[in-house]
Amino acid sequence: MKRYLFKIKRLDPERKLSLRWEEFSVMMEQSERLLDGLIKIKEFIDGSLAFRRSCGHGICGSCAIKINGKSALACQTLARDLSGTVFIEPLPAMAVIKDLVVDMEPFFAKNEAVMPCLINDELLPDRERLQSPEDQHKILEAITCIMCGCCTSSCPSYWADKKYIGPAAILKAARFVLDSRDRAADERLEKIADTHGLWRCHSIYNCVEACPKGIDITGHISRLKRLALKKG
Amino acid sequence: MIHTFDTLVIGSGLAGLRAAIEASRHGSTAVITKLYPTRSHSTAAQGGISAALGNEEPDSPEWHFYDTVKGSDFLADQDAVEVMCNDAIRTVIELEHIGVPFSRTPEGKIAQRRFGGHTRDFGAGPVRRACYSADRTGQAVMFALCEQAERQGARFFNEFHVLDIVIENGRCLGAIALEIKTGDIHVFNSKATLVASGGYGMAFKTTSNAYASTGECLSMLFNRGIPLEDMEFFQFHPTGLYGLGILVTEGARGEGGILVNGNGERFMERYAPSIKDLAPRDMVSRAILTEIKAGRGISGRDYVHLDLRGIDKKILEERLPEIVSFCKIYMGIDPSEKPVPVLPTAHYAMGGIPTDMDGRVMKDENGGVVHGLFAAGECACVSVHGANRLGCNSLLDTVVFGRRAGMAIGAHIREADKIEVSKDAVSDAMEGVRNMIENKGEERCGTLKEELRKAMMERCSVFRDKAGLKGLIDEIIVLKERSSGLEIKDKGMRFNTELLEVIELRHLLNLGMVIASSALQREESRGAHFRDDFPLRDDANWLKHSLLFWNGKGIDFRHKPVRITRFQPEERKY
Amino acid sequence: MRYKLHTGSTAWLIHRITGVMLALFIFFHFYALSPKAPVRFESLITAMNHPVSSVLLLGLVISHGLLGLRLMLIDMGAGARIHKPLFWLAALSGILLFILGSMPIIGGLK
Numbered sequence: 001m002k003r004y005l006f007k008i009k010r011l012d013p014e015r016k017l018s019l020r021w022e023e024f025s026v027m028m029e030q031s032e033r034l035l036d037g038l039i040k041i042k043e044f045i046d047g048s049l050a051f052r053r054s055c056g057h058g059i060c061g062s063c064a065i066k067i068n069g070k071s072a073l074a075c076q077t078l079a080r081d082l083s084g085t086v087f088i089e090p091l092p093a094m095a096v097i098k099d100l101v102v103d104m105e106p107f108f109a110k111n112e113a114v115m116p117c118l119i120n121d122e123l124l125p126d127r128e129r130l131q132s133p134e135d136q137h138k139i140l141e142a143i144t145c146i147m148c149g150c151c152t153s154s155c156p157s158y159w160a161d162k163k164y165i166g167p168a169a170i171l172k173a174a175r176f177v178l179d180s181r182d183r184a185a186d187e188r189l190e191k192i193a194d195t196h197g198l199w200r201c202h203s204i205y206n207c208v209e210a211c212p213k214g215i216d217i218t219g220h221i222s223r224l225k226r227l228a229l230k231k232g
Numbered sequence: 233m234i235h236t237f238d239t240l241v242i243g244s245g246l247a248g249l250r251a252a253i254e255a256s257r258h259g260s261t262a263v264i265t266k267l268y269p270t271r272s273h274s275t276a277a278q279g280g281i282s283a284a285l286g287n288e289e290p291d292s293p294e295w296h297f298y299d300t301v302k303g304s305d306f307l308a309d310q311d312a313v314e315v316m317c318n319d320a321i322r323t324v325i326e327l328e329h330i331g332v333p334f335s336r337t338p339e340g341k342i343a344q345r346r347f348g349g350h351t352r353d354f355g356a357g358p359v360r361r362a363c364y365s366a367d368r369t370g371q372a373v374m375f376a377l378c379e380q381a382e383r384q385g386a387r388f389f390n391e392f393h394v395l396d397i398v399i400e401n402g403r404c405l406g407a408i409a410l411e412i413k414t415g416d417i418h419v420f421n422s423k424a425t426l427v428a429s430g431g432y433g434m435a436f437k438t439t440s441n442a443y444a445s446t447g448e449c450l451s452m453l454f455n456r457g458i459p460l461e462d463m464e465f466f467q468f469h470p471t472g473l474y475g476l477g478i479l480v481t482e483g484a485r486g487e488g489g490i491l492v493n494g495n496g497e498r499f500m501e502r503y504a505p506s507i508k509d510l511a512p513r514d515m516v517s518r519a520i521l522t523e524i525k526a527g528r529g530i531s532g533r534d535y536v537h538l539d540l541r542g543i544d545k546k547i548l549e550e551r552l553p554e555i556v557s558f559c560k561i562y563m564g565i566d567p568s569e570k571p572v573p574v575l576p577t578a579h580y581a582m583g584g585i586p587t588d589m590d591g592r593v594m595k596d597e598n599g600g601v602v603h604g605l606f607a608a609g610e611c612a613c614v615s616v617h618g619a620n621r622l623g624c625n626s627l628l629d630t631v632v633f634g635r636r637a638g639m640a641i642g643a644h645i646r647e648a649d650k651i652e653v654s655k656d657a658v659s660d661a662m663e664g665v666r667n668m669i670e671n672k673g674e675e676r677c678g679t680l681k682e683e684l685r686k687a688m689m690e691r692c693s694v695f696r697d698k699a700g701l702k703g704l705i706d707e708i709i710v711l712k713e714r715s716s717g718l719e720i721k722d723k724g725m726r727f728n729t730e731l732l733e734v735i736e737l738r739h740l741l742n743l744g745m746v747i748a749s750s751a752l753q754r755e756e757s758r759g760a761h762f763r764d765d766f767p768l769r770d771d772a773n774w775l776k777h778s779l780l781f782w783n784g785k786g787i788d789f790r791h792k793p794v795r796i797t798r799f800q801p802e803e804r805k806y
Numbered sequence: 807m808r809y810k811l812h813t814g815s816t817a818w819l820i821h822r823i824t825g826v827m828l829a830l831f832i833f834f835h836f837y838a839l840s841p842k843a844p845v846r847f848e849s850l851i852t853a854m855n856h857p858v859s860s861v862l863l864l865g866l867v868i869s870h871g872l873l874g875l876r877l878m879l880i881d882m883g884a885g886a887r888i889h890k891p892l893f894w895l896a897a898l899s900g901i902l903l904f905i906l907g908s909m910p911i912i913g914g915l916k
Contacts, residue, residue, distance in 0.1 A: 043678025047730035048722035060271040069810035117379040118331025128328040130340030205814025219886035
């Protein structure tokens, strides 16, 4: 067991408590997650600490926060990889509702804008549509996305322009554009190739660094850029 | 705020979404979830969805039917199982059509893998029946269904916590929920309400379930006199990461992984000679704990090894990437080089709200239904899983019965009248919330929760006995009393997660009592319920479902027969 | 706490800053050459030929140019997964070119 100092940036608009750093001292095993530390604080020190969590193992995407200056999942950050002091803040560039809870509605709305649904009006076969393993591999990375928000919140282009559709939405578009069963690639590319779309990406790579699933988001975005150019 | 919808779906997992898609075709549909849909615990399902597609080797729905019934230790209602297995092929193909990115065979068909308890020729050997998408099948199906539900026009109320499901005069009127962001109370009047709130693994200390899996909807219905069925049957998945309980899919064993004890022995050969490590989960969990009790854990400690080193590295990368990632992140182990320490973890609730094959909630053992109330998914008990669920059958159960419930709802709302939740129910709910916030006392939510979960894990998990269960019930009674002294520090209404945890804990204590009581009354061992003091299966006295009723002061125990159509109970050997 | 800098964001920052400085330089260059410029032509030529400004310009052009090449490779698809090694390649070759290029300029000081 080791003692950790959690410095958490808190905000509670309801009780008019403005943005401030609060310190909490927590004992943690090396194998425990940062999320376990937050839960200990909530259960035994200060129950008003607000944060999101659900699965606890990196598949639901609820616990995305800023840890030591970087967007990451609290449940995938282990005590053994942290030094004695940890700086914890809500995700950058998102409106804070309370403490570490941010407004995710704009993030999900951007996702909706790329028509995130398989579109294929051809006659359905009796059995499954065939898709070669090679074709399925083309979307393998994109389907790994858990919609946690680490990427979009870490993107300087998004910081500068909140209307920018963001890496997560572009990756979602890529998931369908690259799916051999989808027939709306042109429509999607057109939707995202506007002023606040695809071309705002300057290959800064913050998204790739932040992504807890290790997806090469920038690679997918540049792939879509090339497809959009080819299409004209 | 007051909302009126034809259909209200509580829970945005696979069952809830599939039902919402269906119900939206017939009327206005609202989906309430305490998270965001993509965060529902269905996304954590890894291994696959079972269907006798026969893409990799010959298979048949009849074998699937038999396997499921035998896997359930003959407690499953066979007519329902037959419906599910026969609908499986159509279901999986429909999922592919809406875009689920299944892994593929070289010919381009949906790829299938072996899974525990799924056999060919009525038990001759394992069969490839589990259709998968790497080891993220749950997530793959969830995202596709989420997208479809939005497209169909279902209205989502995200981060709304249900406070009460209102039932008056045998009729469900809707629900009352708290909007987490603002603390406002919302009333949902609906002709049909579907409960699809998932499981309650948080009752146990070591679980593969999410923090959100607390089962309060079951407790709410129980408090209103609706029975809960087969609550003693809770599955402990054999391979959870040691110490954390994080799930390592059965698919790992399906791809060739084996379980090894401290002597380096593949011990499942002794417990299930024919299918070994692919035996049903309850048998494997008991085997692991028996080995450990006998001192054959790794270095004499309390875990065994899951050895994946025999699996081709390329297959590990392609078909099991998530678990490789978990092992590296949480244990610092590369499973292609070192074996992984595992221990059984609380995983799935076979029991739940009793329903018929179309999701209508039954109010007793005689076939009476609660008008306007439906349930589907893990929280429901049809029963297709009986005393033990086979892997990959839950994903199937949720989509098949979610759809059937949606269809039944469609028929129901066409004929039902408009209704309204009574003002009394609303003021009761509001008062309840106020009381919890203003309550003074010495108790902390975290302490009580930890004590409950520890006690449930020690005395009501894989191995149970009378003394342990009685002691557990006494302890829960004390915890319930202590819970009246729960004080919360957060007195605000906006995003008050401390309040939500108190609400969840109260219901979890209730569920713990129900599970322990149900386990105490069943004096036999069947499937996942094993009694050290009654170690054999007793078909003469116990081939029946347990139904627990709250009578206002205590629990009534009633039973209903198992519907047997095709397969007579036999000895469950593998 | 300020957001952490990585290789990719560092490259972008350098590229952006050098780009802005080059743009300012070009703007100033054209403005100074125009008839309306208040500065006298000879002093301008002297200033621009001064070793310090030449070396500075060389540095700006090399860094912006090489990082720009890195971006082009990324956009063309070849560089997506190797963007970090590409940065270090650009940095090292940039330093080398800078040293080679500034030597004659500084040599001219004698």
